[in-house]
Amino acid sequence: MRDVPILEVRNVTKRFPGVVALNRVNLTVRPNEIHALLGENGAGKSTLMKIISGAYQKDEGEILLDGRPVQISKPSDSMNLGIAIIYQDLNLIPDLSVAENIFFGRLPHKGFLRAVDFNMIKHASQELLTRVNARIDPMARVGDLSVADRQLVAIARALSFKPRVLIMDEPTASLSAQEVQTLFDVMRDLKTQNVGLIFISHHLEEIFEIADRVTVLRDGQYVDSKPIDELDKETIVHMMVGRRMETLYPRVHSPQPDSDVVLRVEGLSQGNTLHDISFGLRRGEILGISGLVGSGRSELMHSIFGGRPIDSGEIWLEGRKVQFHSPSEAVAYGIALVPEDRGDEGLHLEMSVRENICLPHLRRFYQNFRISRKAEEKTSKSLISRLNVKTTGSEQLVGFLSGGNQQKVAIAKWLVSEPKVLILDEPTKGVDVGAKSEIHRIMSELASRGVGIIMVSPELPEILGMSDRILVMSNGRIAAEFSRAEATPDKIMMAATSGGAA
Amino acid sequence: MNMEKQIQSDSKDSSGAREQFSGFVRQLGPTLGLIVLCIVAGILSPVFFTVSNLMNIVLQVAVIAVIAAGMTFVILTGGIDLSVGSILGLTGVLLAGIFKATGSVFLAVLSSIVIGGLLGLVNGLLVSYGNVPAFCATLGMMAMARGLAFVYTKGMPISGFPDSFRFFGSAYVGAIPVPVMEAILIFVVAWYILTKTPAGRSIYAVGSNEKASRLSGIKTDFYKMLVYVISGVLTGFAALMFVGRINSAHPLAGQGYELDAIAAVVIGGTSLSGGQGSIAGTFMGALIMGVIRNALNLLNVDAYWQQVVIGAVIIAAVLMDWRSKKQQLA
Ligand SMILES: Nc1ncnc2c1ncn2[C@@H]1O[C@H](COP(=O)(O)OP(=O)(O)OP(=O)(O)O)[C@@H](O)[C@H]1O
Ligand SMILES: [Mg+2]
Numbered sequence: 131m132r133d134v135p136i137l138e139v140r141n142v143t144k145r146f147p148g149v150v151a152l153n154r155v156n157l158t159v160r161p162n163e164i165h166a167l168l169g170e171n172g173a174g175k176s177t178l179m180k181i182i183s184g185a186y187q188k189d190e191g192e193i194l195l196d197g198r199p200v201q202i203s204k205p206s207d208s209m210n211l212g213i214a215i216i217y218q219d220l221n222l223i224p225d226l227s228v229a230e231n232i233f234f235g236r237l238p239h240k241g242f243l244r245a246v247d248f249n250m251i252k253h254a255s256q257e258l259l260t261r262v263n264a265r266i267d268p269m270a271r272v273g274d275l276s277v278a279d280r281q282l283v284a285i286a287r288a289l290s291f292k293p294r295v296l297i298m299d300e301p302t303a304s305l306s307a308q309e310v311q312t313l314f315d316v317m318r319d320l321k322t323q324n325v326g327l328i329f330i331s332h333h334l335e336e337i338f339e340i341a342d343r344v345t346v347l348r349d350g351q352y353v354d355s356k357p358i359d360e361l362d363k364e365t366i367v368h369m370m371v372g373r374r375m376e377t378l379y380p381r382v383h384s385p386q387p388d389s390d391v392v393l394r395v396e397g398l399s400q401g402n403t404l405h406d407i408s409f410g411l412r413r414g415e416i417l418g419i420s421g422l423v424g425s426g427r428s429e430l431m432h433s434i435f436g437g438r439p440i441d442s443g444e445i446w447l448e449g450r451k452v453q454f455h456s457p458s459e460a461v462a463y464g465i466a467l468v469p470e471d472r473g474d475e476g477l478h479l480e481m482s483v484r485e486n487i488c489l490p491h492l493r494r495f496y497q498n499f500r501i502s503r504k505a506e507e508k509t510s511k512s513l514i515s516r517l518n519v520k521t522t523g524s525e526q527l528v529g530f531l532s533g534g535n536q537q538k539v540a541i542a543k544w545l546v547s548e549p550k551v552l553i554l555d556e557p558t559k560g561v562d563v564g565a566k567s568e569i570h571r572i573m574s575e576l577a578s579r580g581v582g583i584i585m586v587s588p589e590l591p592e593i594l595g596m597s598d599r600i601l602v603m604s605n606g607r608i609a610a611e612f613s614r615a616e617a618t619p620d621k622i623m624m625a626a627t628s629g630g631a632a
Numbered sequence: 633m634n635m636e637k638q639i640q641s642d643s644k645d646s647s648g649a650r651e652q653f654s655g656f657v658r659q660l661g662p663t664l665g666l667i668v669l670c671i672v673a674g675i676l677s678p679v680f681f682t683v684s685n686l687m688n689i690v691l692q693v694a695v696i697a698v699i700a701a702g703m704t705f706v707i708l709t710g711g712i713d714l715s716v717g718s719i720l721g722l723t724g725v726l727l728a729g730i731f732k733a734t735g736s737v738f739l740a741v742l743s744s745i746v747i748g749g750l751l752g753l754v755n756g757l758l759v760s761y762g763n764v765p766a767f768c769a770t771l772g773m774m775a776m777a778r779g780l781a782f783v784y785t786k787g788m789p790i791s792g793f794p795d796s797f798r799f800f801g802s803a804y805v806g807a808i809p810v811p812v813m814e815a816i817l818i819f820v821v822a823w824y825i826l827t828k829t830p831a832g833r834s835i836y837a838v839g840s841n842e843k844a845s846r847l848s849g850i851k852t853d854f855y856k857m858l859v860y861v862i863s864g865v866l867t868g869f870a871a872l873m874f875v876g877r878i879n880s881a882h883p884l885a886g887q888g889y890e891l892d893a894i895a896a897v898v899i900g901g902t903s904l905s906g907g908q909g910s911i912a913g914t915f916m917g918a919l920i921m922g923v924i925r926n927a928l929n930l931l932n933v934d935a936y937w938q939q940v941v942i943g944a945v946i947i948a949a950v951l952m953d954w955r956s957k958k959q960q961l962a
Contacts, residue, residue, distance in 0.1 A: 479841070489848045492833055
C-alpha cells in the first residue's frame with residue numbers, strides 16, 4: 131500500500147547529558163501495519179517512543195500524523211491525537227485497583243457527590259481484560275499482581291483509548307508463550323482496523339511472526355527500514371550489532387553429576403502458593419525452573435532467600451540446616467537473588483551504577499573505617515565492561531539507563547563476590563541478543579567454578595539451552611523433573627499445564 | 633514502590649541544562665540562600681553584622697542544629713520524627729532532676745543520652761518492627777513525652793544550676809562558645825557516618841527503595857529503628873545544651889522545635905520522601921532558619937507574624953523540592 135503514513139518521524143535528535151540517545155532518526159508507520167523497532171540495549175528505542183508519546187521532548191526534528199506536522203509537548207497531547215503507549219516499565223499505580231489504573235485520568239463520575247462510577251469502570255475493564263484473555267479481578271490491587279498480569283493490565287489500558295497508533299515497548303518481555311499468542315491475536319485484529327502498531331521486542335522469532343516491516347536503530351543512529359520478507363535473522367542481527375553474532379546458549383561448564391549438593395529444599399510449603407516442594411542443587415549445576423505465570427516460581431525463590439516466611443519445610447545449605455528470617459541472613463550465607471522485577475525489587479533507580487553494584491557488599495569495601503571509593507570504582511568499572519553496560523560512567527544514575535542495561539546492573543551486583551548459590555529470576559528479561567549470550571556465558575563460567583545456579587525463565591529455548599536439569603512447576607508444586615537429555619519443549623509444556631498432579 | 637518513584641523511573645528526563653541546574657540548586661541552593669539572606673539582613677539592620685549579634689545567632693542555632701542532624705537521618709529513610717520537641721522537654725526535666733538529686737555532672741550527661749536514646753528506641757521499634765507509620769508513632773510519643781514531663785515536674789520548672797552543669801550549654805573556650813563546638817563536632821561525625829560508612833549508605837538505600845534494599849541483604853528494619861535512636865540521642869544531648877543555656881528545665885521546653893528541625897532539614901535540600909539529601913545541607917538549613925528568626929527580631933517583627941513567615945518559608949522549601957522532582961518528570 132502506498133497511502134499516506136499514519137505516523138512519520140523525521141530526523142529526530144535527542145541528547146541527554148553525556149549521550150546522544152537519538153541522532154537524526156526516521157520512522158514511518160503506515161496504517162494497518164505492525165512495525166517492529168529493533169536495536170541493542172541502549173540503542174534509543176524507548177527514547178524514541180517516549181518522544182512520540184510526549185514523555186520526552188525532542189531536541190530537533192519533526193513528527194507528522196497523517197502527513198501533517200504535529201506538536202507533542204506532553205503526554206496528553208499524544209493521547210488527544212490518538213496515540214497510546216505501553217511503557218517498558220508499565221507506569222501503573224500499584225496502590226490503585228486494576229480498573230482504576232485502566233481508566234486513570236478519565237475516571238467517570240456519577241451522582242451528586244461526583245463519586246467514581248465503579249460499576250461502570252468495573253464492567254468496561256472486565257471487557258478489556260477478557261479481550262486480552264486475562265483472568266484478573268478488575269478490583270484487585272495492581273501492586274499485588276504478578277509482573278505478567280500487570281503487563282496485561284497495561285495492554286488493556288492502552289486498548290481502552292481506542293488508539294489510531296499503538297506503541298508497545300517490550301510488551302512480551304514478561305509474558306509466557308500463550309499470553310504472547312493472545313497479544314498477537316489482538317494486534318492482528320487492531321491491524322485490520324487500520325491501527326498503526328509499533329512493536330519492540332528482543333525476541334527475533336516474535337518479530338518474524340508478527341511484524342510487517344522493521345526499522346533498526348544502532349547507538350542512536352537510524353540504520354534502515356525494510357519489509358520483513360526481505361530479511362532473515364542473520365541480516366537483522368547484523369544490522370543491529372554491526373558484526374556477526376557469537377553462538378547462542380554458550381556452555382563452557384560440564385555438569386558434575388556427583389559433586390556435592392549445595393542446597394537442599396525439603397517439603398517446603400507456604401499457604402496456597404507452595405505445596406511440599408523438595409529438590410536439591412549440586413555445586414556447578416544449572417537448574418532450570420519452568421512453569422506458567424502464577425505457578426509459584428518467583429514465590430519459591432523468595433522463600434529460599436528468606437524474603438517470604440514459610441509455613442513448613444526445611445532448607446539445607448552445604449549439609450547444614452538453615453533458617454533465614456530475612457534476606458540479609460541468606461546473603462551472609464552466600465546466596466544471591468536477582469529478582470524478577472528489577473525496577474521495584476532489584477535496583478535503586480535514584481542511586482548510581484556504582485552504588486547499586488556495591489550495595490550488597492558494603493562490608494567488603496569498608497577498609498580503614500571508611501568505604502573505599504577507589505575499590506568501589508574499580509569493581510564497578512570492571513563489571514560495567516564485563517557485562518558491557520551502556521552508561522556514561524559508574525556515576526550515572528541507574529534510572530537513566532535503558533531497560534536492558536538496568537537488567538545488567540541488577541545481575542552485576544551479585545557478581546562482585548562469587549556466591550555459593552545464585553538464583554536468577556528471569557535474568558535475561560529485556561536484554562538484547564548479544565548481551566543475553568554474554569549473561570549465559572557468565573552463568574556457565576560461574577557453574578564451572580562450582581557455583582550452584584537456579585534459573586527461572588519463561589522462555590523454553592533458554593531453559594532448554596542452559597539447564598543441566600529442569601524442574602517444572604505447576605500450581606505451587608513440582609510437576610516434573612527432567613534431565614537435560616530428556617527434556618523437550620512438549621514434555622515441559624505438558625507438565626506445566628498438568629495442574630500439579632505429578 | 634510509591635507512585636512518585638514509579639513515574640520517575642519511567643519518564644525521568646534529564647533534559648540537558650535544566651536538569652543540571654536543578655541538581656546544582658540542590659547542592660548549592662542552601663548556601664547561596666544563606667549568603668543572600670545575610671546580605672539582605674545586613675542592609676535592613678546595621679546591627680546584624682556585629683560580632684555579638686552573629687554570636688547570638690550561632691548560639692540559638694546550635695540546639696536546633698543538633699536536633700536537625702538527627703532528624704536528617706530519620707528523613708533520609710523516608711520517615712519523620714515529630715516527637716523531638718517533647719523528647720527535649722522530658723529529657724531536660726529528667727536530667728535536671730537527676731542532677732539535683734545526685735550532683736553528678738557525669739550522670740546528667742549520661743542520662744541525657746540514655747533517656748533520649750530510649751525514647752527514640754520506642755519510636756524506632758514501633759516504626760520498624762511494629763510497622764506503625766512514623767507519623768503516628770512519633771505523634772503519639774510527642775503527646776506522651778510532653779505529658780510525662782508535666783507529670784514529673786507537676787508543671788514547675790527546675791532552675792538554678794552550677795557552672796559545671798551548664799558547661800555544655802553556656803561555656804566558652806577562648807572566644808568560641810562550647811555549644812557551637814559541640815554542634816560542629818556532631819555534624820562532622822554525622823557527615824562521616826552518612827558518607828563514609830556502610831550504615832550511612834544503607835540509610836540512603838532504605839529511603840530510596842526499601843524493598844530492593846532488603847533484597848540486597850540490608851537489614852532494613854534495623855536501620856529504620858536505628859535512625860530514631862540517633863534522633864533521640866541527639867535530642868537528649870540537645871536538652872542538656874538547652875537547659876545549660878537558659879539555666880532552667882521547663883516541662884514546656886522545646887515546644888514546636890520539631891517544626892524548626894524539619895524545616896532546617898527540608899530547606900537544606902533533603903527530600904521528604906527519603907533517599908536524597910545531605911547533612912551539610914541541614915547545617916545550612918539550620919543557619920538559614922536562625923538568620924531569618926534573628927532578622928525578624930532585629931526588625932521588631934511581632935512574634936505571631938514571625939510564625940507566619942517561618943511557616944511560609946517551610947512551605948516554599950517543600951514546594952521547591954516538589955518542583956525539582958516534577959521537572960524530572962517533564
Ligand atoms: N532520562 C535519561 N537520562 C539520561 N540518559 C538517558 C535517559 N533515558 C535514556 N537515556 C540514555 O539514552 C540511551 C538510549 O536509551 P533507551 O532507553 O532509548 O534504549 P532502548 O533502545 O530502549 O534500550 P533497551 O532495549 O535496553 O530498553 C541510553 O544510553 C540511555 O542510557
Ligand atoms: Mg527500552
